Amino acid sequence: QLLESGGNLVQPGGSLRLSCEVSGFTFSKYAMNWVRQAPGKGLEWVSVISGDGARRYYAESVKDRFTISRDNSKSTLYLQMNNLRVEDTAVYYCAKEMPARRAFDSWGQGTVVTVSS
Amino acid sequence: QSVLTQPPSMSGAPGHRVTISCTGTSTNIGAGFHVHWYQQLPGTAPKLLIYDNNNRPSGVPDRFSGSKSGTSASLAITGLQAEDEADYYCQSYDSRLNIYVFGSGTKVTVL
Numbered sequence: 001q002l003l004e005s006g007g008n009l010v011q012p013g014g015s016l017r018l019s020c021e022v023s024g025f026t027f028s029k030y031a032m033n034w035v036r037q038a039p040g041k042g043l044e045w046v047s048v049i050s051g052d053g054a055r056r057y058y059a060e061s062v063k064d065r066f067t068i069s070r071d072n073s074k075s076t077l078y079l080q081m082n083n084l085r086v087e088d089t090a091v092y093y094c095a096k097e098m099p100a101r102r103a104f105d106s107w108g109q110g111t112v113v114t115v116s117s
Numbered sequence: 118q119s120v121l122t123q124p125p126s127m128s129g130a131p132g133h134r135v136t137i138s139c140t141g142t143s144t145n146i147g148a149g150f151h152v153h154w155y156q157q158l159p160g161t162a163p164k165l166l167i168y169d170n171n172n173r174p175s176g177v178p179d180r181f182s183g184s185k186s187g188t189s190a191s192l193a194i195t196g197l198q199a200e201d202e203a204d205y206y207c208q209s210y211d212s213r214l215n216i217y218v219f220g221s222g223t224k225v226t227v228l
Contacts, residue, residue, distance in 0.1 A: 033217070035163075042119060043155075043163065043206050045217040059216055093162055101169060102210045102217060103153040107162040 002094050007111030014084050014115070020077040020094030020108055027075040028052070031097040033104060034068060034079050036090035036113075044090075047079065048097065062088075084115045120145060121207050121220035128226040129197045137223045139190045139207035145218055147188035150210040154183055154192045157204040166205070167192060194225070202227045 006018040020032070034046040047058045047068040056068050067080040077094050092111050095104035122140040129135040139152060146152055154167040165174055167183035170190060180201075182193045190209075194201055207220035 035219075042204075042222040043157075043208075043219040045219060048217070057215065060214075098168060101151065101153075103151070103165060103168040103208070104155075104163075105165045105168070105174065107164070109162055 002096065002106055002108035004092065004094055004108040004111035007092065007113045009114045009116065010084055011117050012084060012086055012115055015080070015082045016084065016113060018079040018081065018092055018094075018111055018113070020079075022075045022077065022094075022096075025096070025106075027070075028072040030099065032068075032070060032077045033095045033097055034077075035093045035095050035104070035107075036088075037093070037110075038087070038090040041090075046092070049077070081113070084113075086115050089113060089115045119221035120211055120214070120218040121209060123205075123207060123220040123223045125221070126224045126226065128228055129194075130228045131197055131199065133197050134193060134195045135197060135225060136194075137192045137205055137207075137225070139192070139220050141188050141190075141209060141218075143188060144213035145188075145209045145211040146185065146190055148212050150212070152183065152185050152190035153208045154181075155206045155208065157206065159203070163206065197227055199227050201225060 001023045003021045033048045049068045069078045094108045096106040098105045151169045155163040156166045157163045170185040171183045211218045
């Protein structure tokens, strides 16, 4: 089970932190991702973090503005979003990655982020 | 602009077959990276349908199958059912961009 929270309406330039609480598997063993979907649009990969948190990668569109992190003791994934833009408006999903396959085999239900003045 | 190209829409009558294409380049599908497919029913989160080009997770009906050749991949749905009406996305990895990439998505309509 993956349960996102933290989505909200925020003004351009504002900040937001998303959380994804995980249960049902050993969280620290798996890389975790954030994927987003703008209204009426397709899926866009945002960021990935390794199981131990040592490696993090970002889409160009969010680099230097978003930070992915995790707390394995709390089985929780985070996405700190700063300097938000209107084009960041989307449903944000957390997704568990299949080991060594770069495929996402479990998804949360999503949390809605709206950036608007 | 998605890195992987899919047809925007496809349709078929119940019981028929539809095949969705996913076209990439030499830096993603053509570089040997696996292709995965997801089904997104209206108003829900995506669900993994096919992984590693042609493998089904447990619980996915064998009406769904995948294949890959060169810089392209495809998802076939045979014996189309009303419940298959959804958006379908392919996904891979791009070695030039160093990111995971999704297809543009295909909306399947059951007539």
